[in-house]
Amino acid sequence: MASVPQDHGHDHAHDHDHHPTGLMRYLTTTNHKDIGSMYMWFSFVMFISGGIMALLIRAELFQPGLQILQPERFNQLTTLHGIVMIFGAIMPAFVGFANWMLPLQLGAPDMAFARMNNWSFWLLPPAAILLIGSFFVPGGAAAGGWTLYPPLSIQAGMGMDMMIFAVHIMGASSIMGSINIITTILNLRAPGMTMMKMPMFAWTWLITAFLLIATMPVLAGAVTMLLTDRHFGTTFFNAAGGGDPVMFQHIFWFFGHPEVYIIALPAFGVVSQIIPTFSRKPLFGYASMVYATASIAILSFIVWAHHMYTTGLPVAGQLYFMYATMLIAVPTAAKIFNWLATMWRGSITLETPMLFCLGFLFLFTMGGFTGLVLSLTPVDIQLHDTYYVVAHFHYVMVAGALFSAFAAVYYWGPKWTGWMYEEKHGKIHFWWSLIAFNVTFFPQHFLGLAGMPRRIPDYNMQFTEWNQVSSIGAFAFGTAQLYFIWIVIRMIRGKSGIRAAAKPWDGAEGLEWTVPSPAPYHTFETPPIVK
C-alpha cells in the first residue's frame, strides 16, 4: 500500500492572535467580547422593531373606531410585539452583558465553549427573520397573542408555523447560551474566587441559566404539540380527540412564569453591582441576596397557574396558587430592603447608571405591588386580561429589564468603548424615559379597572381619555430611545472627549475594573489571583 500522503493543506489562520476582519470577523468570531457586542446590537435592532409595533398599536388606540389598522393586523402586532420584545430584545441584551462581563468579572480568558457561543448568537438572526418575515406571508403573522393559546393558534395561517420555528431556534440558542454560562461560572473562576465571593451579577446569571435549561424545553414541547395538532392530526389540545385546550396553558405557563424571572434575575444582578458602586458601600446582605434569588427561582416553578384563575381551576387549586404567589413577595421584598440598606448611610452620587437603578427600584416595586394585587384570585377575576395586567407586566418588564439594561450600558459602556458617555445626555435620557414610561403605563391601570380588555383594537368612548394620555406617553418613550442610541454612538466615537480610566467609578469593585478601558481583545490569559 502506498503511504498516506501528509496533509500540508492547513493554514495557520486559527492562530489566536490573527483573526479575519470585516464581516468574516463577526461570522467566525469566538471572542466573548465580539459576541457580547453582537448580542447587544441584535437586541437593540429587535427593540426598535418591537417598539415600532407598539407605536402602531398605540396609534390605533389613540381614539375609538378603526383608523389605521384592521383588527387582524392589530392582533398580529400585539402578538409579535410580545414575542419580539421578550425573545428578541430583552433576553439577548442580558446574554450580551453576560458574554461581555462574566469572563471579565470572574477572571476567565473567555467563555467556556467559545465556538458554541458563536453558534448561540448566529441562531438568532434566522429566528428574527422568521418572525419579522411572517408579516409578509399569506395570512400575515401569528395573531393569537404571544401566549399562543390553542385552539386560536391552530386556526392561524403559516405565520404561526414561522413563529413556532422561531421559538424552537431561539430556545436552542438560549439553552446553549445557558450551558455556556453555567460551565463558565462553575469552572473558569479565577483561583481564590469562591462561589460566595462571586459578583452578584454572576450569581443571578447562574440561577437564571438553570431556569432557562429547565423551562425552554418545556416551551419547545408545547409549541411542537401545537405544530403536530396543526398539521399532523394529533389532538393534544382538542377536546374532540381527547385533548384539552387548557393543558396548553398549564404547559405554557410552566415555562412562562419562570420566564418572568429569567428576565428579572439578571436585572437584579446588574442593580446589585451598581447600587454599591454609587453608594460607596458594599452590598448589604450578600448571602441573603443569594438565598433570596434562589428562593425566587424555586418559587417561580410552583405558581404558574396564577395566570389561569379564570380557566375554572378547582377551588383548592385557586387557593393554593394564590398563597404560593403571594409568598413570592417575601424574598422580593427582602431584595428591595437589601438595596435600600446598601444605600443607607452610604456616600451616594447620582450618575446616570445609579439614576436608572433608582428608577428600576421605583417602577419595579410598583409592578411588584400590582402583582400582589393580581395574586388575589377574586381581584384577578376582575382584572385578568384587562389593561391592568398590561400595565402590571410593563412595570415589571420595562422597569425590571429595560431600565437595568440602560443602567448596565451606562455603567459598563466606558469599559467596552474606552470613552465616557456624556453625563448631561444620560441624565436627560433617564428623566425623559421615566416620565414618558409613567405617562404611558400608569393610566393603563385605570383603563383595566374601569373594564377595558386587553388585545382589542377598538373601545367604548369612556376609555378614550386615558388611552390618549397613554398613546402620547408611548410616542415620547419611543423617541427617548432614539435619543439613547444617539448617546451610545457618541460614546463609541468618543464625543465626550473623556477617556475612560481602567476604573472610571471610584466606588466600583471587581476584576473587570483591573483591565484597561477599552478592554483589550484578550484578557486574563493568565488568571488573576483573588484573595
Added chain:
Amino acid sequence: MQHTQSNTPQSATLRRRIVGAAAALASVAASADWKMNLQTPNSAVAEQMFHLHTLITVICAVIFVAVFGVMFYSLYKHRKSVGHKAANFHENATVEVIWTVIPFLILLVMAWPATKAVLDMRDSSAPEMTIKVTGYQWKWGYDYIHDGFGYVSTLATPLAQIKGQETKGENYLLEVDNPLVVPVGKKVRVLITANDVLHAWWVPALGVKQDAIPGFIRDAWFRADRPGIYRGNCAELCGKEHGYMPIVVEVKTQADYDKWLAAQKDKYGVGKVAAAVVEVDTKVYTREELVAHGKTVYEGVGGCQGCHQPNGKGAGAFPALDGSKLVNGGKAEQIALLLNGKAGTAMAAFKHLSDKDLAGVMAYTRSSWSNKAAEFAQPLDFAKARNGGVLPAGTTTAAAPEAAATPAAGAAAPAAGGLPAKIFFATGKKELPADAKESIAAAIAFLKGKADAKVNVTGYTDQTGNREANLELAKERAKAVRAALEAAGIDTARINMKKPEEITGGADNKSARRVEISAGA
C-alpha cells in the same frame, strides 16, 4: 358602565387614595370619563372583589410611601455632595429576619378576606336558575335550558360607527341585539362553554369572568342586586373580532322577567305542539329575490363580509369566496357548510339563521363578483338539509324550531320502547363513552313524551378491584348520566338515582361496567 359611576362615594375615596397627581387631572376634566376604579358592584361577589381591591391597594400604597420615604431620606442625607462619609456595615441578621417576617404577616392579613371571597365566588350550589352560555366567533349563545329556548346575541353597533362614518352612540361596542335577561335577586348559575376557540364571559358589575373552553363546561354564578343593564366584553383573545363581541345582561324585576319569559316561550313555541311551531318556508323564490335578500344578510351586522370581506376576496386565514370552488360547485356542499360550519377553522355553523337568510346568502355569493354558479338553493333545501335530507313530517306547516336548540331536537322520538337503555363504560372510567348519546336520547325522548314520567338511573361496575371504590365508581357513572340528562334540560326531580340491587353484573366484565336507564315511577 353607567356614566354616573365615577361619582360614587367608593370610587371617589379610592381616587383620592391612589395617586394625587392623577386625581387632580381627573377633577379638572370632571365631565369627561377619566374613570379610575372598578365599576360599581351589583352583586355580593363583585362587592367583595371591590373591597378586597381597595384594601390591598391601600396597604400597598402605605408600604410604598414608607419604603420610598426611607429611600428618599437616604438619597437626601447620605449623599457624597453633602459630605456624607460611607459607613461600612453590610450585614445584620436581626434586621433581615424582621423584614422577612413582617411582609409575611401582612400577607396573612390579606389572605384571610381573599380566601373567604374565593370560597364564596366558587360556591355555585343550589342555583335558582341555570343558563348555558356558548361563545362563538364572534357572538354569544344563551340557552335557557330549563325553559326550552335559546338565542344568539351579537354586536348591534353599526359598521359605519366603527369606521367613523357615523357618530358613535353612547354604548358603542357595548350593545347587542338580544341581551341575556335574568331576574333580580335570583341565584343564576351560568354553564359556560365555547364552540370554536377560547372566549371569556365577563360582566364586571356582576363579578363574573369565566373562560369559555370548547369541549368543556365550566360554571360561574351571580345574584344581581339591582335591576338595570350591565355591560361587559369577551375577555379572552378569540381572533379577529375579539373586540366586537360584547355581553349585555338585562336584570329585570321578577314580574318583568316573567312577562319577558312568557313572550319568549311564545316566540320560540315552547310548550306548543311541535306541528304548530315554525312554518317551513315552501315558497319558490326567484334568483333575484334571493340575491337581494342575501346581500342584506351578507353585508349586515355580524354578516359574512366581516371575514370574507365585502369584495369576497377574504383576508388572511379567511378564504376568498370570489372564485371559490365550493361556492361555484354543487349546492349540497355549500348548504352543509353554511349549516354546520367547518371544524378546526373559523367557519362557524350558521344554522341559527333562517332558511331564507341562508338561501339568500348562498344565492348572493353564487351571483356576485366573478361567481356565476348555475345552481342555487331554495329555503326548502335548507329545511330538508336540517332534517337529514327529507322534509319534516307534516310539511307545508311545520318543523321543530331550530333556534330553540334543545339537544333533543332532531332526535327522532321513539316511544318508551327505547328504555331500558344501557351505557357501557371503559374500565375505571366515569366519563360518558361516545356512544352514550343514543341511550341518553332515548331517555330524553321518553321523558319529553310524558310530562309526568320519570327515569331510574343505576350504576354498575365489574367485580375486579376494591369493592368500595367500585361502589363509588358506580355512583359516579350514574351521576355522569344524570348530568347529561340535566344538561339536556331534564329537571333533576325527574331522575331517580337507584342503588344497584346487586353489585355483580353478569359474567362478561365489559357488559358489567354500565349504567342502566329504565322507566321509573
